[in-house]
Amino acid sequence: MRPVPAHPFSLTDDTSAAPARAGSALPLDILHEVFGYSAFRGQQAAIVEHVTEGRDALVLMPTGGGKSLCYQVPAIARHRQGRGVTVVVSPLIALMHDQVGALEEVGVHAAFLNSTLSLEDTQRIEREMMSGRLVMLYAAPERVTNLRFQAQLASLHERGLLSLFAIDEAHCVSQWGHDFREDYLQLSVLHERFPDVPRLALTATADDQTRADMIERLQLQDARVFISSFDRPNIRYTLVEKDNPRQQLLRFIRDEHPGDAGIVYCQSRRKVEETATWLSDQGVPALPYHAGLDAGVRQRHQDRFLREEGLVMVATVAFGMGIDKPDVRFVAHLDLPKNIEGYYQETGRAGRDGGEADAWLTYGLADVVNQRRMIDESPATDEFKRIQRGKLDALLALAEAHDCRRVRLLSYFGEDSAPCGNCDNCLRPPATWDGTEAARKMLSCIYRFWQHGQQRFGAGHLIDVLRGKQTDKVRQYGHESLSTYGVGADLSENQWRAVLRQLVALGHVVAEGEFNTLALTASARAVLKGDVQLTLREAADAPRRSKTTRVGGKPAAAADLSGDALERFNALKAWRGGVAREHNLPAYIVFNDATLADMARVAPQTLGELATISGVGAKKLEAYGDQILIVLNS
Known part of the structure; x- marks a missing residue:
C-alpha cells in the first residue's frame, strides 16, 4: 500500500481561515501552469468555467475524456480565491491513492481519508482539511455522510472554507445502473445541508433512465447537464461466437497483443483464477483479481498491473472502476456482461492514451441463458427485473447485429453516428441468411414437445430431434413420432445452436428453471404463422488483422x-x-x-x-x- 504523500508544510491544529494561495485563479492559467497543457478539450472549458463560478453540473464524459480536470481545475481556482477545500466523493481506495499521488506530483496539496490510514494519519489530514490549506480531499461516500464528518463540513462551511463537492462515478447512485452502491443514496444530504455549495456529479456511463435517476437522487434538477460524445474511435469492437473460448482468447492475445497490457473479464471468481493460471502456463503473464482474494493480495496485484508493463489482469467486475492506466491495449470478455452500460464502462478502460485498442468479447447461448436466469431468480421487484431484461436485450441486439457495432452502441446512449469502419462488422460484414423457415421448425418443435407430453426440454435434445438423431432420450419420450423429427437434418448442430441463440436474443424463446428448459414466448406466434421474416447471421470467426497499436514493441x-x-x-x-x-x-x-x-x-x-x-x-x-x-x- 502506498503511504500517504508527504506534505510540504507543517501540520498544526490551527483552523483559522487560510489566505488565498499564490498564483492565477484563471482556469486556463491553471491548466498550463499546473498540468502543462495549453488548451482544454471538448466541453472541458465550458464545464470548468461553469463550476468555477459556483454552479451545479452533471457531466457525462467517456473514460479517458478528461473528467478529472473538470473538477480539479475548479478546485484549484476556487482555493486560490480563498474558498477552501473541495471534497471529492470517490468509491475506490485505489483511485484515491493514484489521484492524490498525481496531484502531489504537480504541486497541488491533496489527501485522502479511507480505511488504510492509521488514526494518527487520519487526524493529521483532518487538521489540514479544517485549516483550509488542503485543496482537495478524497473520501468514500460512507465517510462523507457519517455524522462526525458532516460536523467537520459544517464547521468548514461556517468559516467559508467549503468550496465544492465533486461526486465521481455518480452512476453508482442509480439502482438502474451497473454499479449501484447504497452508500451513494445518502449523498442527497450534501444539498440538503449545504445548498449554497456547488456540486459536480461525473460519470462515464449512463443511459437516459440512469441519468434521470442520478438527477433525482442527487437533487440536481437545477444543474446544467453536459453530455460529451460517447464515441471512442480508437477502440475496435469485436464480438465473436464461443468456440473453445480460452483458445480464442489466447489466439487473440498472441496474434494482436503480444507483450501488451490488457484486462480479461470473467463472471465468476473460479473462472478468474483458472483463466489467470492457464494464461500464465501459456506464457502470457497474468494475475487474478476478484473480491474473494485477500485485500493485500488484491492491492499487490493492482499495484503490479499499474506499475509494470505487459501484464494481463484477469478479473471480475470488482476490478477496473477508476483505473487510470493509459496504455491498456485490450479489454476482453470471456462472459457476456449484464448490460451495455457495464460493457461500455469496462471496454472504456482500453486505450485511454488515445492509441489504438481492442474491445473483444466472446459469447454463446449459455451466456444468454445464464444472464436471463440471474435476472429472473433475483429477489428484485418485477419492475426492476423488467428493466434489466430490457437492458440485456439491448446488449444481445448489439452482439447479434449485422451492422456497425459503434452505431448501435452510441445509439443506446442517444447519440447518432455513421458506420465507423473500425469494428468487426464494418471490416468484414457478416454473412446473413433468411432463417425464417429454420426458426419456424425450431419453434414448432418446442411447441410439439409441450403438445405431446406437456414437457419442456433443453437445447441438446431439441437439436437432436430436429436433426433426426436416435438417442435414448428420443426413444424414451417417443419423439421420433413427432412431425418435426428430422426436419432439420440439413443444418449442422452448430448452425442450429446459432439459430436458437438468436431466437433467445430476439425474445421468441426463453430458457427456464434449473435445467434451462425451453419455452415459447408470446412473440413466437407471429414467427410460427409466417408473419415475421427473420434475417439471421451466419457463424463466422473474427477477422485477424496486423497489429498497428505497437511498432516493434514501441508504445x-x-x-x-x-x-x-x-x-x-x-x-x-x-x-x-x-x-x-x-x-x-x-x-x-x-x-x-x-x-x-x-x-x-x-x-x-x-x-x-x-x-x-x-x-x-x-x-x-x-x-x-x-x-x-x-x-x-x-
Missing part, C-alpha cells in the same frame, strides 16, 4: 519514433521508471508516454524549451527539468 505514442529519437525515448522511459519507483507511483503519473515521446521528438535543450512540451507543468519542470535535459543530452 502507441512512440510509433513514429526511430533512430536517435527512439533512443531518447527509451532513455527517458528508463529514467521515469526510476523516479516512479523512488516515489512509489505508477510511471504514467510521473509523465505519460505521449509527453515522453514529445520530449524525445523535440529534444529540448533548455528549461524554457522543455516547458513548451504538453504535460510539463511548473512543478514538474522545477522537480525534474534538469534531470530530463541531462537524459536527453547523454
Whole structure:
C-alpha cells in the first residue's frame, strides 16, 4: 500500500481561515501552469468555467475524456480565491491513492481519508482539511455522510472554507445502473445541508433512465447537464461466437497483443483464477483479481498491473472502476456482461492514451441463458427485473447485429453516428441468411414437445430431434413420432445452436428453471404463422488483422519514433521508471508516454524549451527539468 504523500508544510491544529494561495485563479492559467497543457478539450472549458463560478453540473464524459480536470481545475481556482477545500466523493481506495499521488506530483496539496490510514494519519489530514490549506480531499461516500464528518463540513462551511463537492462515478447512485452502491443514496444530504455549495456529479456511463435517476437522487434538477460524445474511435469492437473460448482468447492475445497490457473479464471468481493460471502456463503473464482474494493480495496485484508493463489482469467486475492506466491495449470478455452500460464502462478502460485498442468479447447461448436466469431468480421487484431484461436485450441486439457495432452502441446512449469502419462488422460484414423457415421448425418443435407430453426440454435434445438423431432420450419420450423429427437434418448442430441463440436474443424463446428448459414466448406466434421474416447471421470467426497499436514493441505514442529519437525515448522511459519507483507511483503519473515521446521528438535543450512540451507543468519542470535535459543530452 502506498503511504500517504508527504506534505510540504507543517501540520498544526490551527483552523483559522487560510489566505488565498499564490498564483492565477484563471482556469486556463491553471491548466498550463499546473498540468502543462495549453488548451482544454471538448466541453472541458465550458464545464470548468461553469463550476468555477459556483454552479451545479452533471457531466457525462467517456473514460479517458478528461473528467478529472473538470473538477480539479475548479478546485484549484476556487482555493486560490480563498474558498477552501473541495471534497471529492470517490468509491475506490485505489483511485484515491493514484489521484492524490498525481496531484502531489504537480504541486497541488491533496489527501485522502479511507480505511488504510492509521488514526494518527487520519487526524493529521483532518487538521489540514479544517485549516483550509488542503485543496482537495478524497473520501468514500460512507465517510462523507457519517455524522462526525458532516460536523467537520459544517464547521468548514461556517468559516467559508467549503468550496465544492465533486461526486465521481455518480452512476453508482442509480439502482438502474451497473454499479449501484447504497452508500451513494445518502449523498442527497450534501444539498440538503449545504445548498449554497456547488456540486459536480461525473460519470462515464449512463443511459437516459440512469441519468434521470442520478438527477433525482442527487437533487440536481437545477444543474446544467453536459453530455460529451460517447464515441471512442480508437477502440475496435469485436464480438465473436464461443468456440473453445480460452483458445480464442489466447489466439487473440498472441496474434494482436503480444507483450501488451490488457484486462480479461470473467463472471465468476473460479473462472478468474483458472483463466489467470492457464494464461500464465501459456506464457502470457497474468494475475487474478476478484473480491474473494485477500485485500493485500488484491492491492499487490493492482499495484503490479499499474506499475509494470505487459501484464494481463484477469478479473471480475470488482476490478477496473477508476483505473487510470493509459496504455491498456485490450479489454476482453470471456462472459457476456449484464448490460451495455457495464460493457461500455469496462471496454472504456482500453486505450485511454488515445492509441489504438481492442474491445473483444466472446459469447454463446449459455451466456444468454445464464444472464436471463440471474435476472429472473433475483429477489428484485418485477419492475426492476423488467428493466434489466430490457437492458440485456439491448446488449444481445448489439452482439447479434449485422451492422456497425459503434452505431448501435452510441445509439443506446442517444447519440447518432455513421458506420465507423473500425469494428468487426464494418471490416468484414457478416454473412446473413433468411432463417425464417429454420426458426419456424425450431419453434414448432418446442411447441410439439409441450403438445405431446406437456414437457419442456433443453437445447441438446431439441437439436437432436430436429436433426433426426436416435438417442435414448428420443426413444424414451417417443419423439421420433413427432412431425418435426428430422426436419432439420440439413443444418449442422452448430448452425442450429446459432439459430436458437438468436431466437433467445430476439425474445421468441426463453430458457427456464434449473435445467434451462425451453419455452415459447408470446412473440413466437407471429414467427410460427409466417408473419415475421427473420434475417439471421451466419457463424463466422473474427477477422485477424496486423497489429498497428505497437511498432516493434514501441508504445502507441512512440510509433513514429526511430533512430536517435527512439533512443531518447527509451532513455527517458528508463529514467521515469526510476523516479516512479523512488516515489512509489505508477510511471504514467510521473509523465505519460505521449509527453515522453514529445520530449524525445523535440529534444529540448533548455528549461524554457522543455516547458513548451504538453504535460510539463511548473512543478514538474522545477522537480525534474534538469534531470530530463541531462537524459536527453547523454
